[in-house]
Amino acid sequence: MATIEECRAALEKLSENMRSADDDVRAATALDRSVTCHITDLDVTFAGRLQGGRIEVRDTLEGPPRDRAEIRLAMTGDDLVALVAGELNFAKAWGSGRIRLEAGLRDLFRLRKLL
Template sequence: MATTEECRAALEKLSDNLGNAEGDVRSAAELDRSVSCHVTDLDVTFAGPGGRRNRTARDQRRPPREKADIRLAMTGDDLVALVDGELNFAKAWGSGRVKLEAGLRDLFRLRKLL
């Protein structure tokens, strides 16, 4: 089971990867939206602003007061596997291993990342 520190490191790696992306992926990654990722097996939520704003995620033991614009939920192992390229996001989302809640406009922009 992935630890909180491993999950935080995976999210930081993902943020760095998106920050260094080019083309359509870069434009999709620059969403100016808040993002949260609830790690279900650790019952911890990482939340932070998306896009060009501060990319540092903070963790909290209870859900954020305000819902993030884009909300993800998965196990810590799945988070680490996704970031390491060992788990396909679309397949994990389709099978229910990863849950994604976002507005329709955000989903259209995020599809470029898949």
């Protein structure tokens, strides 16, 4: 089972990957939105902001998200680590329910370029 530190490192790596991505992906992440990522098996939530093409984690909270972020992710720590390492396909994991992504319709259309 992935640790909190491994999950935080995976989110940092994801943020770096987004920042150095090609134009389509960079355009999809050029939002200014609140973000939460709930790690279900650790019952920890990383809360922050998607801004300037990167994710800035501002808080690590025990339990599920306290506030309703504009973009909400939920998954196990192992799935987060595997996703960022390229070992887990996001679209398949989302389609099968392993990863939950909730956002407004407009944001979902922009974020689909990441899939």
